[in-house]
Amino acid sequence: MNTAAREMLAISGLQVAVEGKIILNSIDLKVRAGELHAIMGPNGSGKSTFAQVLAGRETYEVLQGSAHFLDQDLLDLSPEERARLGLFLAFQYPVEIPGVSNIYFLKTALNAVRRHQGLDELDAMDFISLVRGKLAAMQMNEDLLYRSVNEGFSGGEKKRNEILQMMVLEPVLTILDETDSGLDIDALKVVADGVNSMRSPERAFIVVTHYQRLLNYIEPDYVHVLSAGRIARSGGPELAIELEQRGYGWIEQGEGAVQ
Amino acid sequence: MxxxxxxxxxxxxxxxxxxxxxxxxxxxxxxxxxxxxxxxxxxxxxxxxxxxxxxxxxxxxxxxxxxxxxxxxxxxxxxxxxxxxxxxxxxxxxxxxxxxxxxxxxxxxxxxxxxxxxxxxxxxxxxxxxxxxxxxxxxxxxxxxxxxxxxxxxxxxxxxxxxxxxxxxxxxxxxxxxxxxxxxxxxxxxxxxxxxxxxxxxxxxxxxxxxxxxxxxxxxxxxxxxxxxxxxxxxxxxxxxxxxxxxxxxxxxxxxxxxxxxxxxxxxxxxxxxxxGPGAATTLNGLTVTRGRQHVDNHTRVDHNEPQARSDEWYRGILDDRSRAVFNGRIVVHPDAQQTVSHQHNHNLLLSGDAEADAKPQLEIHANDVQCTHGCTVGQLDEEALFYFRSRGVDATTARNFLVYAFAADVLERIRIRPVRRMLERRLAGRFMETEALDFLRDRLSG
Structure with missing residues (x-):
């Protein structure tokens, strides 16, 4: 790894509760530009909470610890400020918004980000030519642009739509929250290709997943295992393969020391 | 007296x-x-x-x-x-x-x-x-x-x-x-x-x-x-x-x-x-937008007097401040009105904790071979949808405006007369939206 790469995300001693119940406990994580980290763990281990807290979900309460994104105090920023700085969460359950067309949603989001970056806003014509190529890459039908956001989309279409948004917004840090859940193998490959096409020395990814399957297509640099709200183990890609073979039980039972 | x-x-x-x-x-x-x-x-x-x-x-x-x-x-x-x-x-x-x-x-x-x-x-x-x-x-x-x-x-x-x-x-x-x-x-x-x-x-x-x-x-x-x-x-x-x-x-x-x-x-x-008469069809589309201390009461009644008629009803209310909206939707299916189809929907969006919606569906069915449904909701803006917008860089106010507009879209889309639809879009924009949203309206109108 390139240790000279700039630090993108630095999390230290993060403790998070929802409705008074502690979900995450002393999480430490550093992510540098160019890296891809996989966060794995059994159901209920706090993976999705972790993803949502990074995006700024207000239903979670940060009790302790710190998080810095591009040297700014992440916890001080609103969700929209985080997004404009280049943080993107691909939702596990993308939200349906009846009455708002997908294309307008995307264009509004992109222009909000561009304004923040001091760039001109794109008009409808420029936007459509920008989005068309990305739509083809995601093997999405153009009519999905003109439908209400995610409304009536199949599970696979919703997940592709998340990746399409990522490709349009070009974030520097992308968090994929169980993007593989509910995808068949063909859709999984399309999603993985979309993610891989965005990998670069300037960008970083955090891939939250229950299964190792996705990591066959999106190769991680680091793998962390969350268990009961803590990072119970960290390692390289081989850790994911070990988890696939042995399951999560041995980690939950505390076998092997935390690094 | x-x-x-x-x-x-x-x-x-x-x-x-x-x-x-x-x-x-x-x-x-x-x-x-x-x-x-x-x-x-x-x-x-x-x-x-x-x-x-x-x-x-x-x-x-x-x-x-x-x-x-x-x-x-x-x-x-x-x-x-x-x-x-x-x-x-x-x-x-x-x-x-x-x-x-x-x-x-x-x-x-x-x-x-x-x-x-x-x-x-x-x-x-x-x-x-x-x-x-x-x-x-x-x-x-x-x-x-x-x-x-x-x-x-x-x-x-x-x-x-x-x-x-x-x-x-x-x-x-x-x-x-x-x-x-x-x-x-x-x-x-x-x-x-x-x-x-x-x-x-x-x-x-x-x-x-x-x-x-x-x-x-x-x-x-x-x-x-x-x-x-x-x-x-x-x-x-x-x-x-x-x-x-x-x-x-x-x-x-x-x-x-x-x-x-x-x-x-x-x-x-x-x-x-x-x-x-058989084969008669009626569609009742409604939109109420209130603020201040406005009070709007819509009472609808559909009498199915003959067989094989259809009624569809979509009423929506957007209520702000201390305003109040009443919806009472009565459907009466009389004994001879077999094979009636009747659907009623009433949805209300409260933008303020002081606004009030009173919604009352009233179905009276005296025939046995009918298809009748009704649904009625009173709620606030969807927090999930708000967060989704914000997570994509859109500020909270704009996100809110979009969602209000989107709530009305269901009614607007059924309005065929262009100047009427344009008027309503402008009224909603004037009340709930800022510049970004006017752009949105233009897009919709040209689409």
């Missing part, structure tokens, strides 16, 4: 001789019956089940007097109106009086009569003998009888057998009076067999005066007729507006209603449809 009712009886006696068709016996009889009914029941109170949620004391405390015929100098229509020059057939009414001088000279149409009701009452009262009051029920407490007492003008639209109007007819009712003005309006629409027309009944104000509009529209659809009816209520913020739309439908006729309430302090709409 209260002193208030008696003084309206006095008012009636004063103006009686000046009302159009005063010498026509059947009309005199109709008014006598209305007087008896009104003196007997007066205005409804919250003790009347159908008026439980609408307190009329602000209206009954005042005394309204029939507005005087407007002076020609005072006859004006709003500057820069939303319809621009897109609606060709227009009948203009100032404080309830038909003012032909303000109407654009529409093209002549064969088989179609478009004129003021007062003219018909004066010149051809026979045309109305079996029409006027046919669809309304004077026994109901209050406003129908009140309207029948004081009615003097309104629109008369008659479509002959197979007559088709390509362009909408715009009935423009302009309020210019004082706080004490009573503006009675009576509209009669008769759609002959297989005729088709779109009628836009719109109410606007040129000042902030309170005043009372009492409007009754009777619509009869004969076999195979199709009427698309818009009611766009934009009265002044302190006005009272009490309206009834009474519809009868024969076999295979189709009635599409769009009932939009934006203005007024106290607004009530009674919309009643009787499906009297």
């Amino acid at each position: 209260t002193a208030g009712h008696a003084s309206y009886a006095e008012d009636f006696r004063t103006v009686q001789a000046t009302l159009p068709g005063a010498g026509v016996p059947w009309l005199q009889q109709l008014r006598t019956n209305a007087m008896e009914s009104f003196l007997d029941s007066g205005f409804p109170t919250t003790r009347t089940e159908d008026w439980k949620y609408t307190d009329l004391r602000s209206l009954t405390r005042r005394h309204y007097r029939p507005a005087a015929r407007p002076q020609p100098a005072n006859c004006a229509v709003p500057a820069d109106p939303w319809w621009q020059d897109e609606l060709q057939h227009r009948l203009v009414f100032i404080d309830g009086y038909f003012v032909p001088e303000l109407c654009p000279p529409g093209p002549l149409l064969s088989g179609v009569t478009l004129t003021g009701l007062a003219r018909v009452l004066e010149e051809q009262p026979d045309l109305l003998e079996h029409r006027l009051g046919r669809n309304t029920d004077l026994e109901q407490p209050g406003f129908n009888a009140f309207n029948t007492l004081f009615m003097r003008d309104g629109a008369y639209i008659s479509l002959g057998d197979g007559a088709v109007l390509d362009q909408p007819v715009h009935l423009l009712f302009v309020s210019t009076g004082t706080d004490a003005s009573l503006r009675p309006v009576r509209n009669i629409i008769v759609a002959g067999p297989d005729s088709h027309a779109t009628v836009i009944e719109s109410y606007v104000a040129l000042n902030d005066a309170a005043g009372l509009t009492s409007a009754v529209t009777e619509i009869s659809l004969e076999t195979g007729a199709h009427i698309e009816h818009y009611k766009l209520e934009e009265e002044s913020a302190s006005a009272s507006h009490i309206a009834g739309i009474y519809v009868t439908q024969d076999r295979d006729s189709r009635f599409d209603s769009h009932n939009i309430a934006l203005g007024g302090q106290l607004v009530r709409n009674d919309l009643q449809v009787a499906l009297n």
